[in-house]
Amino acid sequence: xxxxxxxxxxxxxxxxxxxxxxxxxRKAIYKVFNDNIDxxxxxxxxxxxxxxxxxxKKVDKVINKAGGISxxxxxxxxxxxxxxxELSVNQANFAxxxxxxxxxxKTMLKFLQDxxxxxxxxYGEDISLWLKDEIRTNYLQGGSYTNLVKQIxxxxxxxxxxxxxxxxxxxxxxxxxxxKKRADDLGIEDGEWIAVGDSRTRQSHKKANGKQFKIxxxxxxxxxxxxxxxxxxxxxxxxxxxxx
Numbered sequence: 001x002x003x004x005x006x007x008x009x010x011x012x013x014x015x016x017x018x019x020x021x022x023x024x025x026r027k028a029i030y031k032v033f034n035d036n037i038d039x040x041x042x043x044x045x046x047x048x049x050x051x052x053x054x055x056x057k058k059v060d061k062v063i064n065k066a067g068g069i070s071x072x073x074x075x076x077x078x079x080x081x082x083x084x085x086e087l088s089v090n091q092a093n094f095a096x097x098x099x100x101x102x103x104x105x106k107t108m109l110k111f112l113q114d115x116x117x118x119x120x121x122x123y124g125e126d127i128s129l130w131l132k133d134e135i136r137t138n139y140l141q142g143g144s145y146t147n148l149v150k151q152i153x154x155x156x157x158x159x160x161x162x163x164x165x166x167x168x169x170x171x172x173x174x175x176x177x178x179x180k181k182r183a184d185d186l187g188i189e190d191g192e193w194i195a196v197g198d199s200r201t202r203q204s205h206k207k208a209n210g211k212q213f214k215i216x217x218x219x220x221x222x223x224x225x226x227x228x229x230x231x232x233x234x235x236x237x238x239x240x241x242x243x244x
Contacts, residue, residue, distance in 0.1 A: 008088065010229055056128075074112065074113045176234075192213075
C-alpha cells in the first residue's frame with residue numbers, strides 16, 4: 001500500500017516577482033545608457049570614449065546588483081517551498097519538522113543562488129555589450145540618434161522574453177532541486193511524473209504523465225534522466241510515492 005503526496009509545484013507568483021525584478025534590472029541598464037550617452041557629442045572622439053567609459057562604470061554598478069536580486073528571490077522561494085511542503089504533508093496526515101533540514105539545505109541553496117547570480121549577471125552583461133556595440137556601429141556608420149533609439153526599442157522585447165525565461169527556469173530549477181533533496185532527506189525513493197497536459201506541454205512530457213520512477217535517478221525523457229520542473233520551461237510537477 002502506498003500514499004501519494006504532492007511535492008511543492010512551480011511557484012507562479014514567485015516567478016512573476018522574479019520577472020519584475022529582472023525587468024527593473026533591465027530598465028536600470030537602459031536608463032544608464034539614456035543618462036550617459038549623447039550621440040550629438042560623438043563627433044569628438046575623446047568625448048565619445050569618455051561617454052562609453054562612464055557608461056561602463058555606471059552600468060557595472062547596476063550589474064553588480066545581480067547577487068541581490070538572486071538573494072531576495074531565493075529567500076522568497078525557500079519560504080514558499082517550506083510552507084507548500086508543510087501544507088501538502090499535513091493534508092496527507094504526515095508530520096515533518098522542516099527546521100531540522102535547514103543547515104543541510106544551506107550548501108545547496110548557496111549553489112543554486114550562485115548559479116542564478118551568474119545567469120542574471122550574464123543577462124545584464126549581454127544587454128550592456130549589445131548597447132556598446134550598437135553605439136560604436138551607429139557612430140562609425142554615421143547613424144542618427146533616432147535610428148539608435150529605434151534599434152533599442154526593437155531589441156527590448158527580446159530582453160523581456162529572456163527575463164521571463166530566466167524567471168521560469170530559475171524558479172523551476174529551485175523547486176525541482178529541492179524536491180529531489182527533500183525526498184532524499186525523508187527517505188522517499190519513488191515519485192510519479194505529473195504533466196500539465198495543455199497545448200504548451202511537450203509531447204514527451206505528456207507521455208511521461210503518471211509514470212513512476214526512482215527519484216534519485218530521475219525519469220528518462222528525450223534520452224536523458226531528469227526531474228519534473230528541471231528541463232527548460234518545464235511546468236510538470238512531482239508526486240512522492242510513500243510506502244505506508
